[in-house]
Amino acid sequence: MxxxxxxxxxxxxxxxxxxxxxxxxxxxxxxxxxxxxxxxxxxxxxxxxxxxxxxxxxxxxxxxxxxxxxxxxxxxxxxxxxxxxxxxxxxxxxxxxxxxxxxxxxxxxxxxxxxxxxxxxxxxxxxxxxxxxxxxxxxxxxxxxxxxxxxxxxxxxxxxxxxxxxxxxxxxxxxxxxxxxxxxxxxxxxxxxxxxxDRDALDVPVLTWGPRKVRECLDLIEAHPERLLTSGTLAAHADMSVRALEGCWRRERDVLPRQDVERVRLRRAHRDLEAHRPGRRRSRT
Structure with missing residues (x-):
C-alpha cells in the first residue's frame, strides 16, 4: 500500500x-x-x-x-x-x-x-x-x-x-x-x-461457509502480522468474495476481518515493545 x-x-x-x-x-x-x-x-x-x-x-x-x-x-x-x-x-x-x-x-x-x-x-x-x-x-x-x-x-x-x-x-x-x-x-x-x-447484487444475501475458511485466514494473520492484510487480500487467499468472507467472519467472530487484523498487529507491537523495554533481560536461545 x-x-x-x-x-x-x-x-x-x-x-x-x-x-x-x-x-x-x-x-x-x-x-x-x-x-x-x-x-x-x-x-x-x-x-x-x-x-x-x-x-x-x-x-x-x-x-x-x-x-x-x-x-x-x-x-x-x-x-x-x-x-x-x-x-x-x-x-x-x-x-x-x-x-x-x-x-x-x-x-x-x-x-x-x-x-x-x-x-x-x-x-x-x-x-x-x-x-x-x-x-x-x-x-x-x-x-x-x-x-x-x-x-x-x-x-x-x-x-x-x-x-x-x-x-x-x-x-x-x-x-x-x-x-x-x-x-x-x-x-x-x-x-x-x-x-x-450490479447495485442490486450487492444487497443479495450471500452464501457463507463453515469456520474452516475463517480459521485459515486467522492463521495467516497470526503468522504474518507484518503484512498489510485487508478484507480483499484475505478473501483472495480464501478464494471467496469479500462479502462472503465478511459474512462468515461476522457469524464466526462477531467482528469484521480488519478488527482481527488490528488486534493481532497491536498485540504483536505490544509484545515487541515489552521485549525491548529498557532494563528487561532478553532471553538467550
Missing amino acids: CDPRFSDVHETDGGQVEAHLAPAVRLHHVPSDGFTVHVHRVTQGPVSVEETRGTDGVRITLEGEPSYVVGLPLRKPVHAVHGRRELDLSPGQAAVFAPPVETTMGTPDQFDVVLVRVGPGALEGALESLLGRAVRRPLPLATTVALGTTAGQAWAGVVRSVAGAVPGTTSILGNPLGRAHVQDALLAGLLYATGHP
Whole structure:
C-alpha cells in the first residue's frame, strides 16, 4: 500500500493555481481584488479527494479525464454541465461525471467544492472483489449519488474525513492499515451509494461457509502480522468474495476481518515493545 500524497495550494492568481491542478483540469475566473483560492488534495492509491475553496465564483472544466469524478458542493449550490446534461447541485447532493466526457462546473462566490477521482479500473476491481465475479468495464454509473441515504451519508463522511486529512501519524491515513481501509471504504462506499447495473447484487444475501475458511485466514494473520492484510487480500487467499468472507467472519467472530487484523498487529507491537523495554533481560536461545 503506497503512502498518501498531499498537496496544498493557496493562490491569489487563478492562472498560477492551474499549474498545481490535475492535467485535465482548467480553472477560469474574472480577476478581482481580494481573490483567493485554496486547493487541498489527498491522493491514496487510485483515489484522490480534492477540496477547492474560493472567495469568488469560478468555472472549473474537466477536459475529458480518464477517471470517474464525483463532485460534491459543501457550501453553496453548483451548476454543472456534463456533455448534454445540466445539473444543479446543492450541498448534500453529488454528481458523477463519467469519463471521458468534458464537464464544466460553475460556482458562486464563497464556494467550497470537493472532487473525488477514481482511477480507471479501480472501481470495477473493487466491485469484482465484492461480488466474486467479473463485471462490466467500464462500469456505467448513475448520474447522481444519493447522499441522503444511509450508504450515501457513510460515503460522504469518509470523503470529508479524507478531505480534511493532513500528514502525520494521527491522521486518518496515518498508518498503512488505516490507509488500506480508507481506500476500500471510498471505493466500496461509492459502489453502495450510487446506481449501476450490479447495485442490486450487492444487497443479495450471500452464501457463507463453515469456520474452516475463517480459521485459515486467522492463521495467516497470526503468522504474518507484518503484512498489510485487508478484507480483499484475505478473501483472495480464501478464494471467496469479500462479502462472503465478511459474512462468515461476522457469524464466526462477531467482528469484521480488519478488527482481527488490528488486534493481532497491536498485540504483536505490544509484545515487541515489552521485549525491548529498557532494563528487561532478553532471553538467550
